[in-house]
Amino acid sequence: MxxxxxxxxxxxxxxxxxxxxxxxxxxxxxxxxxxxxxxxxxxxxxxxxxxxxxxxxxxxxxxxxxxxxxxxxVPRLNREELGDITEMRRQLEGMALGRAIERGDAEWESKLLAAAHRLKRADETSEKTDEWEQLHGLFHRTLLAPCGSAWLLRFIEQLHDQFDRYRRLAPSVPQLREQLNQQHDELVELALAGRVPEAEKLIQDHVHLSHMVALGACE
Structure with a gap:
């Protein structure tokens, strides 16, 4: 190397x-x-x-x-641990997204639209390339960025890494990936419209759906 x-x-x-x-x-x-x-x-x-x-x-x-x-x-893969990671992500990301929407300004909206656009273009490819992984991470970080808590974002970043270790090893599930891609667009729409309760529910559903993909690494 x-x-x-x-x-x-x-x-x-x-x-x-x-x-x-x-x-x-x-x-x-x-x-x-x-x-x-x-x-x-x-x-x-x-x-x-x-x-x-x-x-x-x-x-x-x-x-x-x-x-x-x-x-x-290297830590072993464990279904119970993955479930714990997923539940913590659901709770913390729901909280962070609600705060981000309430605090977000025009600059954040512009950055979010740009991140979503780049990710959507990468979504059109059939494989999860390194570029897609980087753009996917950037989208989620941008979505939550204005939440106002550096510690909350730090915990979420660590949970993302733990979760991604499972997700990247799991077999591809095209049907679920299509739903996840669609949810990215829906999250942007809800965030820009200031619809906090709906956005919080969707991010939690999004994490749960991604969990269904990541479970494949444990089989």
Whole structure:
């Protein structure tokens, strides 16, 4: 793989953290797999110190499990855990969306329309590419951005990553994906119209429907 390209102002530890995080979400490592630090060091062409720092951060974030004196392991996939993650997403995203609609201004509306437009264009392709994943994440972050609570957004971001580890490993379900794509458009319409109760219900339904897709990773 070679050395990841470093962005301006990005530390070596942060760069390998971001790269490993994406690889964990994309299923490069098997659920339950023990991580060999020496293999990672060679694969990513990175020093031991920044690698260990990145692994410790990922363990604290919940994308790795730190085992006493035995390194790190990828968390296993578990239906009960997925259900817990889903329910927390439903509650927190419903709360955040209601606040975002109440606080959102014209600039937010413009950014939301732009994010929705880019995602819709990517939706027209048949596969979930890296670009689609980035645009999908951007859409959801933009939708909730004005909620007024950095901690709430931080918790939701972490839950999204935990959830996406399941969703990206699950088999494609075209019928459900079509419904999810349609719900993106409906969320924008409700948000721009200021229809808070309906938008809160729809985001919760949206998370539940995505849960039905993600369950395929546990089978």
């Amino acid at each position: 070679g050395t990841p390209k470093r962005k301006a102002g990005t530390t070596r530890s942060s760069l390998i953290y971001d790269t490993l995080r994406q690889d964990l979400l994309n299923g490069r490592f098997q659920a339950g797999e023990r991580i060999a630090i020496s293999a990672l060091k060679n694969h990513y062409d990175v020093g031991l110190s920044p690698l260990r720092e990145a692994l410790n951060r990922l363990a604290a974030y919940g994308l790795l499990i730190q085992e006493n004196q035995r390194g790190f392991r």
